Structure formats: C-alpha cells, structure tokens
Amino acid sequence: MVNGLNRLIELGDDLHMTWQFSAPAGTEVVSLDEAGAAGLMVVKLRSTSPIDLACPHCGGPRTKNGTRIVRFRDIPTACGQAVVIDWLRQKFVCSLCHRSSHDQHAAFDRRRDMTVRFVEWVGKEAAERGFTAVAKQTSINPKVARRAFRETEKKLGADVGLLSDAIAIELIDLAGCKRPAIIDARGEFVFEVYVSSQDMQTRLPAFASDYLRQHEHPMVVADLSLFPGNEGTPRLLDEAFGPQVERLISRASLEREVVHRIWGLCEPLLDQKYPDRHTWRSVRAVFFRRRSSMKKIARRHLQVWEKMLQPELYAAYMLKEDFLDIWQGQAKSFSEDRFDAWIQRAVRHSNLRLDALVFMMLSHRRQILAFSRYDFLDGFYKRLSAITSLDKNRSARSFSAARAALLMRGLSKEREKLNELVGQFADELMATGKI
Numbered sequence: 001m002v003n004g005l006n007r008l009i010e011l012g013d014d015l016h017m018t019w020q021f022s023a024p025a026g027t028e029v030v031s032l033d034e035a036g037a038a039g040l041m042v043v044k045l046r047s048t049s050p051i052d053l054a055c056p057h058c059g060g061p062r063t064k065n066g067t068r069i070v071r072f073r074d075i076p077t078a079c080g081q082a083v084v085i086d087w088l089r090q091k092f093v094c095s096l097c098h099r100s101s102h103d104q105h106a107a108f109d110r111r112r113d114m115t116v117r118f119v120e121w122v123g124k125e126a127a128e129r130g131f132t133a134v135a136k137q138t139s140i141n142p143k144v145a146r147r148a149f150r151e152t153e154k155k156l157g158a159d160v161g162l163l164s165d166a167i168a169i170e171l172i173d174l175a176g177c178k179r180p181a182i183i184d185a186r187g188e189f190v191f192e193v194y195v196s197s198q199d200m201q202t203r204l205p206a207f208a209s210d211y212l213r214q215h216e217h218p219m220v221v222a223d224l225s226l227f228p229g230n231e232g233t234p235r236l237l238d239e240a241f242g243p244q245v246e247r248l249i250s251r252a253s254l255e256r257e258v259v260h261r262i263w264g265l266c267e268p269l270l271d272q273k274y275p276d277r278h279t280w281r282s283v284r285a286v287f288f289r290r291r292s293s294m295k296k297i298a299r300r301h302l303q304v305w306e307k308m309l310q311p312e313l314y315a316a317y318m319l320k321e322d323f324l325d326i327w328q329g330q331a332k333s334f335s336e337d338r339f340d341a342w343i344q345r346a347v348r349h350s351n352l353r354l355d356a357l358v359f360m361m362l363s364h365r366r367q368i369l370a371f372s373r374y375d376f377l378d379g380f381y382k383r384l385s386a387i388t389s390l391d392k393n394r395s396a397r398s399f400s401a402a403r404a405a406l407l408m409r410g411l412s413k414e415r416e417k418l419n420e421l422v423g424q425f426a427d428e429l430m431a432t433g434k435i
C-alpha cells in the first residue's frame with residue numbers, strides 16, 4: 001500500500017520541486033487521482049487505527065457492516081491545487097441494540113467536512129495573509145475560514161506546560177496599542193497577548209493558577225506600570241501570583257518610567273519660563289537621547305543648557321543619565337550601591353519635586369535589585385522588541401490576526417525545540433542500549 005506519493009511540480013522553466021502528499025497519522029492512502037473532477041486532487045484513504053468494537057450507543061459488541069465514502073477538504077498542494085480526501089469510513093451495526101454507528105478518527109473534524117490539519121492550516125494562513133486571500137485560494141466560504149481561524153486562535157496560548165520557569169509580563173506595541181503580553185523570558189517567545197489591561201485582569205487569574213500548578217519556583221518579571229501602587233493599576237499581579245512567587249521589575253520599564261517622569265517635571269518648568277513657546281518637541285528629543293550616543297549638534301544643545309540658559313534642565317538631564325548609568329561599569333549589572341547613591345542624589349535635587357518618583361523606587365527596591373541577579377534577563381530585554389514586533393504590513397492588521405501571528409511564531413519555535421529534545425532523548429536511549 002502506498003503511504004505517500006512524490007510528484008514533480010513544474011514551477012516555471014527551470015524551477016522544480018517535489019511535493020509529497022503525506023497521509024494523516026493513523027491513515028493510509030488507498031488510491032490517488034491527480035486530476036479529479038473540477039481540478040481537484042482526490043486522495044482515497046482508510047484508517048489504520050485499531051477498531052473500537054464497542055457500540056457507542058449501548059457499549060455492546062458491534063460488527064462491521066460495509067463502508068461508505070465521506071469527502072473532506074485537505075491542505076492544498078505546494079502549487080495551490082485543491083486536495084480532497086475521500087475517507088473510506090467503516091460502518092458498524094450493534095448486535096445488542098441493532099443501531100448503526102461508524103468509525104471515528106482524530107484526523108477528521110467531527111463537525112465539518114474538513115480534516116483537522118486543514119482547519120489548522122486555514123487558521124495559520126489567515127493569520128499570515130488574511131481571510132479573504134485564504135478563502136479565495138481554497139474557494140471555501142470566508143465565514144468558514146473565519147470560524148476555522150477563531151478555533152485555531154482559541155487553541156493558541158493555551159498550553160502553559162510549554163513555558164519555562166521565568167515569564168515576563170510586559171506592555172508591547174501591537175496593532176496600534178500598548179497591550180499586556182506574557183512572554184517566556186528564557187525561551188524568548190510570546191505566549192499570550194491580551195487586548196487590554198482589563199482583558200488581562202479577567203483572564204490572568206486562570207492563567208496564573210494553571211501556570212503555578214505546572215511550575216516550581218517560577219519567576220515573574222513585570223512592567224513597572226503593572227505593579228500595584230502605581231496610579232490606579234489593579235493589584236493584579238499580587239492577587240494572581242500570590243506572595244510565594246519571585247516578582248521582579250524589568251529594567252526596560254524602570255528606565256522608561258524614570259526618563260518620562262523626570263521629563264514630565266521639566267515641561268512645566270519650561271512653560272513657566274517661556275510662556276509664549278508652544279512646543280518642546282526638539283528639546284524633548286535631546287533630553288531623551290543618551291549622552292554617549294549624541295552627535296555634535298545635540299551635544300552643543302546640551303552645552304548651551306549647561307552653561308547659559310537652562311541649568312535646571314541640564315541638572316534634570318544629568319539625573320536621568322545617572323540613573324541609566326546605574327547598570328554601567330565593572331559588574332555590568334545593576335549595582336545596589338549605585339542605586340542607593342542615585343536615590344540620595346534625587347532626594348537632594350533642588351529644582352524638581354522628585355518625592356513621588358523616589359517613593360516609588362524605594363517601595364520597589366527589593367524587586368528592582370532582584371532583577372539584576374539573573375543574567376539571562378539582560379539579553380532577553382535587549383531582544384525584546386525583536387521578539388514582540390511584527391513587520392509593518394502586519395502591524396496594520398486587526399488585533400486578533402496580529403496576536404495569532406505572534407503566538408504562532410512562539411508555538412512553532414517551542415515545538416521545534418521540543419522535537420529536538422525528543423530526538424536527543426531517543427539518541428541517548430539508543431546509545432545506552434535501552435531501546
């Protein structure tokens with residue numbers, strides 16, 4: 001019996017590729033007709049799974065009672081030809097209740113005339129190219145494509161067993177908004193994205209309890225703005241993860257918060273001094289730049305601030321730079337001494353009212369310092385924007401399509417790793433002679 005079929009596909013003059021029909025697990029190919037009616041490729045299959053001889057109605061013994069052919073849509077060929085599977089489905093009749101029943105198989109969707117892998121394929125393709133394109137290519141109803149996508153979407157971000165013991169909860173830019181996302185900090189992939197903080201609020205508790213059940217001593221790195229005590233944010237993480245989980249604050253969000261808050265205090269000062277000026281955009285741009293990466297013109301601005309016009313602004317700029325420098329130097333990681341020295345400088349700062357910022361930093365001191373104990377987190381945050389961003393064409397898509405594309409990327413990466421591990425394990429077993 002043939003289990004697959006190689007076919008040479010002509011793609012233009014000199015480009016050839018081989019496409020192989022692979023039968024779903026637990027089935028075998030009976031026959032294959034490349035040029036079926038209406039340009040379809042028709043593959044006839046039958047199940048190779050062991051037959052369940054218990055009647056689904058009464059549990060009594062059932063016996064074979066002929067077959068019938070049921071047609072299912074399957075993934076198209078490499079060059080886009082539509083494929084249908086004719087499943088030679090076994091029929092049974094019960095010798096106890098005399099009712100008829102038929103064979104079930106995991107490869108075929110129970111409610112639709114589509115293979116399970118076709119439903120998944122539609123979902124994945126819809127995330128990549130949009131529903132309309134997929135519906136057009138497969139000539140299935142766009143509504144059906146959309147439903148298939150929704151189901152695949154639901155399955156995404158569901159298996160917490162895939163996650164490592166270190167996860168990050170960060171606000172990421174997706175489909176035009178900042179959205180809270182759960183990202184595996186060791187595996188460096190996005191596991192879940194919530195449409196809004198409110199959405200996260202309803203769904204995080206279930207995620208957290210599931211995650212905690214499957215992971216020992218997990219670590220949660222979170223965006224500072226998601227911590228309680230910051231302007232009206234819910235006590236979400238405390239409630240979801242409980243006190244036993246090690247909670248850290250990410251350097252990226254800390255830096256963002258400090259830089260924005262100091263600038264936020266500078267602006268009113270500038271407005272007071274120059275009431276006629278309406279925009280501080282160019283000043284802001286200089287303020288946000290690091291001194292070490294400044295070009296000549298920006299440096300000159302800074303000098304002008306320092307020497308003549310804006311001593312307060314210059315002092316604020318230096319306070320910001322000092323904060324970002326806490327991570328520089330020998331140890332290459334966050335220094336407790338440098339952090340405390342910065343707090344002292346901020347407390348003594350004369351022009352700006354930094355009490356709120358200092359208070360916030362002190363209240364999270366333990367969580368901030370804990371972050372620097374884990375080296376891998378530094379590399380993770382360097383790559384964070386690459387991990388969480390899609391290319392520009394995709395960012396214009398709807399939230400759910402963008403989410404699906406991000407999650408699909410993570411899932412396939414994890415599956416690859418898992419397969420590799422299983423392969424390694426098998427090799428080891430072979431080497432030690434256990435199999």
Ligand SMILES: [Zn+2]
Nearest residue numbers: 055058094097
């Ligand atoms: Zn029966």
